[in-house]
Amino acid sequence: MWRGLRGIEAAAVSDVPSAQRKTLALPAILGPYQYQSATKALPKPTPANLRKFAETPVVRRAINYIKERVAGLDWQVRLKRDCPAADFPDAQVRMQALRYTLEEPNTSDSFRTLIEQMLEDALVGGAGVLEMELTGDENKPVDLWPVDAATIQIDPRWDGKPDSARYAQATGMAGTGAAISLRDDQLVYLRMNPRTHTPFGLGPLEVAFETVNSFLGAHRFAAKLASNSVVQYALWLNETTPSQQERLIRWWQDEIEGTGRVPLLSCENKPEVLKFGAGTDADLRLAWQEFLVVMIGNAFALPPLLLGLTKEVNRTTAAELADDAFRGAVMPVAKLVAEHITRDIFAKKLGWREFEFVFNELEAPDEVAEMQIQTELLKAGVLTVNEVRAMRGMAPLESAQVAG
Numbered sequence: 001m002w003r004g005l006r007g008i009e010a011a012a013v014s015d016v017p018s019a020q021r022k023t024l025a026l027p028a029i030l031g032p033y034q035y036q037s038a039t040k041a042l043p044k045p046t047p048a049n050l051r052k053f054a055e056t057p058v059v060r061r062a063i064n065y066i067k068e069r070v071a072g073l074d075w076q077v078r079l080k081r082d083c084p085a086a087d088f089p090d091a092q093v094r095m096q097a098l099r100y101t102l103e104e105p106n107t108s109d110s111f112r113t114l115i116e117q118m119l120e121d122a123l124v125g126g127a128g129v130l131e132m133e134l135t136g137d138e139n140k141p142v143d144l145w146p147v148d149a150a151t152i153q154i155d156p157r158w159d160g161k162p163d164s165a166r167y168a169q170a171t172g173m174a175g176t177g178a179a180i181s182l183r184d185d186q187l188v189y190l191r192m193n194p195r196t197h198t199p200f201g202l203g204p205l206e207v208a209f210e211t212v213n214s215f216l217g218a219h220r221f222a223a224k225l226a227s228n229s230v231v232q233y234a235l236w237l238n239e240t241t242p243s244q245q246e247r248l249i250r251w252w253q254d255e256i257e258g259t260g261r262v263p264l265l266s267c268e269n270k271p272e273v274l275k276f277g278a279g280t281d282a283d284l285r286l287a288w289q290e291f292l293v294v295m296i297g298n299a300f301a302l303p304p305l306l307l308g309l310t311k312e313v314n315r316t317t318a319a320e321l322a323d324d325a326f327r328g329a330v331m332p333v334a335k336l337v338a339e340h341i342t343r344d345i346f347a348k349k350l351g352w353r354e355f356e357f358v359f360n361e362l363e364a365p366d367e368v369a370e371m372q373i374q375t376e377l378l379k380a381g382v383l384t385v386n387e388v389r390a391m392r393g394m395a396p397l398e399s400a401q402v403a404g
Contacts (some may be wrong), residue, residue, distance in 0.1 A: 003212065005259045026359040030341045036242035043116055044231050047125060049209075050203075050205055050209070051124060053205060053216075054120075054124045054205060058212075058293055058296055059212055060300055061306070063205075065330075066302075067116050067119035067120060069330045070119060070330055070359075073359040073361050075111075075357065075358065075360060077095045077356070078355075078356060079095075079354055085396075094352060097138060097141055098346065098352075098357075100140050101140050101144070101345075102144075102357075106145050109144075116336075118130055119333065121149040121150075122192050122203060123205060123300075123333075125150060125203050126149075126200060126202050126203035127189060128149060128154070128190040129148075129149045129152050129188065130188040131145045131186065132144050132185075132188060132344070136241065144188075147169070147187060151169050152182075152187070152189070152209055155167065155168070158184065159392050162184045163185060166184040166187075167183075167189065173389065184348070185344075185348050187344075188340050188344040188403070190337065192333075204299045204300040208296045208300070211299065218285050219289060222285060225284060226284060233273055236271060236272040236274055238269050238272070239269065252376050290309060294309070302325050303321040303322075303324065304326065305321045306322070306325055335359075335362065337357075341357040342355070345357075360392065374391065385397060
């Protein structure tokens with residue numbers, strides 16, 4: 001949770017009537033912050049530390065697995081199930097405008113790069129943010145830009161109206177002036193693991209923060225031990241004078257070391273061999289590092305297989321683990337993204353509540369299984385041809401084509 005918390009003066013009030021709630025929102029946070037300075041923030045891992053941890057190999061693998069699969073899913077814009085096409089004659093034109101908006105959200109991003117930046121912040125810091133502004137062009141009604149979620153502050157006293165100030169961006173850069181106030185209908189604010197006692201989300205990397213820190217410490221220790229290895233044994237010669245010890249050292253370095261010869265020692269007492277370490281992989285604490293990798297995977301809802309641990313994995317278990325990872329880690333994030341696009345961009349910003357954004361490959365990532373299910377439903381009369389085409393992201397057929 002890397003966002004600051006501060007008070008923002010409410011902006012213009014909408015004339016739309018709304019019900020008044022009787023319960024208190026976020027009581028655990030509003031209590032301490034009502035009488036304290038608005039510049040104080042909750043103690044949390046800093047954005048710099050979180051982003052530094054996100055660049056380590058194991059964490060990067062977990063983040064990339066989730067965000068690349070979500071951003072690479074096929075998607076479509078369609079009418080909601082309770083909105084018949086006959087009631088919206090211009091639906092196709094507006095759906096095309098929405099698709100154009102998402103495919104080219106701004107002058108430099110595509111849909112994939114936009115969503116990847118949003119998900120990167122969400123998985124690392126618990127929130128992903130997009131700014132949305134009307135363009136006045138009916139062919140591309142909204143422009144979207146990714147925003148650094150670490151710079152967004154939340155007003156806990158927001159009155160619930162979409163045209164009231166709910167957020168502010170404070171970059172901390174000199175010469176930029178005060179924080180930029182933003183209305184609720186200007187930002188898409190996606191929270192991971194939303195909770196009632198705080199307005200902030202909780203990202204998987206924040207959950208694994210201590211585990212990643214322990215893993216990096218163990219990894220550095222193992223790297224130093226392996227790269228700076230020394231001889232694990234020493235000879236202890238009892239009752240030798242300093243001059244004898246010096247002669248023995250010079251003789252060993254000149255005649256024995258690096259030659260492969262068998263050293264012969266002649267002395268009254270047998271030399272004692274001192275052992276410094278086992279000299280095995282146990283010294284590298286590999287089992288402990290593997291356990292930490294499993295814990296990092298748990299935070300991201302990913303099996304250890306996908307983070308590089310392949311012990312005791314065969315074809316059968318690998319396929320099941322990959323399917324569980326898709327359903328447990330990818331599907332929830334993809335559905336969260338789809339819900340925010342539908343609610344915030346389509347409904348809140350444009351007022352087009354009859355449309356929804358959906359990913360086509362969530363319920364059945366196996367294409368053959370999805371096709372078989374749709375075919376059986378079509379034969380049983382549960383679905384029509386156009387409904388199946390809509391599920392697959394295809395345009396509907398004319399009545400004559402369906403009848404033929």
